[in-house]
Amino acid sequence: DIWSLYRNIPTPVARNEKASSELGYVGIDAILEQMRRKAMKQGFEFNIMVVGQSGLGKSTLMNTLFKSKVSRRSVKTTEEERIPKTIEIKSISHDIEEKGVRMKLTVIDTPGFGDQINNENCWQPIMKFINAQYEQYLQEEINIDRKKKIPDSRVHCCIYFIPPTGHCLRPIDIEFMRHLSKVVNIVPVIAKADTLTLEERDFFKQKVREDLRANEIDIYPQKEFDEDAEDRMINEKIREMIPFAVVGSDQEYQVNGKRLLGRKTRWGTVEVENTTHCEFAYLRDLLIRTHMQNIKDITSSIHYEMYRVRRLNENNMHPNGQPTIHANGVPEHEVLSNEM
Amino acid sequence: LVACFVGEGARGVPLSGHVGFDSMPDQLVNKSVNHGFCFNILCVGETGLGKSTLMDTLFNTKFEGEPTQHNQPGVQLKSNTYELQESNVRLKLTVVNTVGFGDQINKEDSYKSIVEFIDTQFEAYLQEELKIKRTLHSYHDTRIHACLYFIAPTGHSLKSLDLVTMKKLDSKVNIIPIIAKSDAISKSELTKFKIKITSELVSNGVQIYQFPTDDETVAEINSTMNGHLPFAVVGSTEEVKIGNKMVRARQYPWGTVQVENENHCDFVKLREMLIRVNMEDLREQTHTRHYELYRRCKLEEMGFKDTDPDSKPFSLQETYEAKRNEFMGELQKKEEEMRQMFVQRVKEKEAELKEAEKELHEKFDRLKKLHQDEKKKLEDKKKSLDDELNGFKQKKTAAELLQAQTQQAGSSATLKKDKERKK
Numbered sequence: 001d002i003w004s005l006y007r008n009i010p011t012p013v014a015r016n017e018k019a020s021s022e023l024g025y026v027g028i029d030a031i032l033e034q035m036r037r038k039a040m041k042q043g044f045e046f047n048i049m050v051v052g053q054s055g056l057g058k059s060t061l062m063n064t065l066f067k068s069k070v071s072r073r074s075v076k077t078t079e080e081e082r083i084p085k086t087i088e089i090k091s092i093s094h095d096i097e098e099k100g101v102r103m104k105l106t107v108i109d110t111p112g113f114g115d116q117i118n119n120e121n122c123w124q125p126i127m128k129f130i131n132a133q134y135e136q137y138l139q140e141e142i143n144i145d146r147k148k149k150i151p152d153s154r155v156h157c158c159i160y161f162i163p164p165t166g167h168c169l170r171p172i173d174i175e176f177m178r179h180l181s182k183v184v185n186i187v188p189v190i191a192k193a194d195t196l197t198l199e200e201r202d203f204f205k206q207k208v209r210e211d212l213r214a215n216e217i218d219i220y221p222q223k224e225f226d227e228d229a230e231d232r233m234i235n236e237k238i239r240e241m242i243p244f245a246v247v248g249s250d251q252e253y254q255v256n257g258k259r260l261l262g263r264k265t266r267w268g269t270v271e272v273e274n275t276t277h278c279e280f281a282y283l284r285d286l287l288i289r290t291h292m293q294n295i296k297d298i299t300s301s302i303h304y305e306m307y308r309v310r311r312l313n314e315n316n317m318h319p320n321g322q323p324t325i326h327a328n329g330v331p332e333h334e335v336l337s338n339e340m
Numbered sequence: 341l342v343a344c345f346v347g348e349g350a351r352g353v354p355l356s357g358h359v360g361f362d363s364m365p366d367q368l369v370n371k372s373v374n375h376g377f378c379f380n381i382l383c384v385g386e387t388g389l390g391k392s393t394l395m396d397t398l399f400n401t402k403f404e405g406e407p408t409q410h411n412q413p414g415v416q417l418k419s420n421t422y423e424l425q426e427s428n429v430r431l432k433l434t435v436v437n438t439v440g441f442g443d444q445i446n447k448e449d450s451y452k453s454i455v456e457f458i459d460t461q462f463e464a465y466l467q468e469e470l471k472i473k474r475t476l477h478s479y480h481d482t483r484i485h486a487c488l489y490f491i492a493p494t495g496h497s498l499k500s501l502d503l504v505t506m507k508k509l510d511s512k513v514n515i516i517p518i519i520a521k522s523d524a525i526s527k528s529e530l531t532k533f534k535i536k537i538t539s540e541l542v543s544n545g546v547q548i549y550q551f552p553t554d555d556e557t558v559a560e561i562n563s564t565m566n567g568h569l570p571f572a573v574v575g576s577t578e579e580v581k582i583g584n585k586m587v588r589a590r591q592y593p594w595g596t597v598q599v600e601n602e603n604h605c606d607f608v609k610l611r612e613m614l615i616r617v618n619m620e621d622l623r624e625q626t627h628t629r630h631y632e633l634y635r636r637c638k639l640e641e642m643g644f645k646d647t648d649p650d651s652k653p654f655s656l657q658e659t660y661e662a663k664r665n666e667f668m669g670e671l672q673k674k675e676e677e678m679r680q681m682f683v684q685r686v687k688e689k690e691a692e693l694k695e696a697e698k699e700l701h702e703k704f705d706r707l708k709k710l711h712q713d714e715k716k717k718l719e720d721k722k723k724s725l726d727d728e729l730n731g732f733k734q735k736k737t738a739a740e741l742l743q744a745q746t747q748q749a750g751s752s753a754t755l756k757k758d759k760e761r762k763k
Contacts, residue, residue: 026400027616029429031377032369034620039365041555046361067357095352099362144639148628227374289360293367301477312472 043102052161053114056191061248193245385490386442394575412440514549522572571606
């Protein structure tokens with residue numbers, strides 16, 4: 001009983017012209033404006049996690065990206081700086097607004113990662129946190145009486161900071177990204193890239209890409225989620241640049257008569273937003289200006305759905321004697337031993 | 341340049357430069373454009389009120405073929421999906437028509453098939469949402485976003501069928517009441533009619549869709565339009581030349597009713613509200629209000645509750661256990677049915693074959709007997725022929741002997757004669 005009639009109405013009349021006298025214009029395209037209005041009214045949420053050992057400039061990079069003191073470090077005032085003995089997960093949210101568009105930005109910091117002598121399983125608490133956010137969303141979603149808009153605390157993007165050694169990925173890097181790329185969008189960056197020359201940088205990037213390939217680590221944007229040829233073309237260009245070599249700064253300096261964000265050294269000023277100096281601008285464009293919605297979509301329709309499937313199946317299969325892997329990624333016997 | 345916004349639970353911070361997330365609405369819109377949109381309209385009204393024509397006029401296209409008949413046994417819902425495009429927006433439009441509404445002598449159950457249809461679409465969505473492996477983002481949403489209720493232009497008041505039906509539908513779908521074929525009513529009668537309808541709806545507690553007034557961009561126009569409900573419409577796909585333009589109109593000897601003339605009817609208001617201003621809100625209300633209500637009721641019906649946080653996992657587990665058991669049960673039932681059917685078929689075939697075998701045996705036996713009879717006949721014949729032959733032989737032998745004897749006797753007689761002569 002369902003059949004299609006394809007009809008092309010060729011009048012591309014702009015909506016604002018009161019063209020009701022124009023025969024043929026229905027006004028279906030007005031829905032775009034309606035959607036925009038609704039989005040402006042509701043605002044957006046974005047949750048970004050930073051992972052990397054201390055001293056790699058994570059806080060500074062966040063502040064540079066969002067042109068504001070959004071990192072945890074900038075917020076707390078009296079606590080003394082100390083490297084925690086275990087990995088901590090600290091979230092801080094800000095409401096920011098630009099040209100009428102409101103966004104609730106949450107920056108999730110992971111102090112203590114990679115800073116211990118023994119960093120075995122350092123990925124676990126982070127994995128647990130990420131899955132806990134999925135769990136929270138799922139619990140609200142399955143409520144009978146549920147909220148109109150489910151608050152989204154799911155980690156949309158995880159920036160992984162690679163120290164600029166110039167050689168290749170370290171075991172901790174591989175270990176972390178291998179586990180976490182299965183549950184969250186990972187964007188690896190080369191931190192403090194102003195210590196590498198351009199040649200060293202290119203060599204390093206190539207090595208990193210090789211290591212990622214060799215370990216079958218799927219970083220964002222993942223090849224399998226390219227929607228069409230156009231998408232693939234754009235994303236291939238991005239994949240060829242990953243990892244982005246970044247420099248962060250919240251200090252402005254006078255360069256050639258302009259005030260620019262940069263790092264001043266005795267031999268010159270590194271301009272953060274100058275693409276010949278570093279790739280910060282590309283990272284910013286990817287995360288914020290072009291792919292933010294896509295990052296969120298991959299999180300909700302792929303990562304979250306996968307968690308949900310695992311979680312729902314987990315209730316059904318318990319083969320005798322075999323350890324079950326909890327949906328939070330940690331094997332059952334390990335969870336028990338940790339809690340003892 | 342940039343404002344500082346403080347919301348609940350988060351700090352507001354000022355931005356020292358352009359970050360670029362103001363592109364988010366564009367990113368969202370682009371994604372939707374690539375995906376396409378869905379809009380589903382249900383037209384409820386008696387046969388002959390111009391429902392199909394109005395759809396054609398609204399969407400400027402010729403949708404269906406033949407007009408519907410009046411002799412339907414009950415109210416049926418006919419749904420058709422079309423793909424429309426305007427500039428870069430692709431719309432999957434589904435128009436559902438109530439066929440035979442108001443035609444029966446006893447209309448007590450008329451609303452039932454409509455309610456059932458709406459619920460079926462909700463159920464389909466709920467099923468998809470409850471699936472373990474689901475694809476919500478590519479799901480073709482068939483839930484009804486807007487219900488245009490066609491009121492007959494009697495000029496007096498609502499019919500009891502209208503009140504009953506709208507009351508049953510108002511918690512399930514966004515109802516937009518319209519006065520159909522309103523060129524049958526004069527302007528003064530129309531005003532009185534609208535007032536009467538509105539007061540009857542209010543006094544009967546019917547909740548019709550209110551155009552939203554919370555967004556300041558459209559609050560004014562929406563609130564004005566709310567005051568014009570129900571919209572008095574006229575539909576037409578025929579074009580008439582007025583002045584130097586071709587307009588859609590209905591031509592009478594005493595004048596021409598122009599569809600898009602706001603002095604003549606509310607068609608433009610309807611199009612503005614339904615399509616150009618509130619299409620997205622209609623979709624959202626359907627999802628966040630009507631569907632949520634259905635889901636809540638359905639799950640409660642199935643016996644689930646939102647208990648305290650500690651036992652929440654059970655409600656999920658139970659839902660899925662129950663669903664799974666139901667599904668397995670059905671699967672088993674189907675399997676059993678199929679097995680039974682198979683066994684039955686085998687039995688039948690076996691019987692057939694046995695019958696055929698029996699027939700063959702019988703045939704064979706008959707042939708055998710026939711053969712034997714023939715053989716015996718032949719043998720008998722042969723025997724009698726043999727006997728005849730023997731008899732004949734004997735006679736021949738006897739005859740030959742006799743002849744020989746006769747010859748001998750004759751020759752001896754001749755000898756004797758010769759001897760006698762010689763003496």
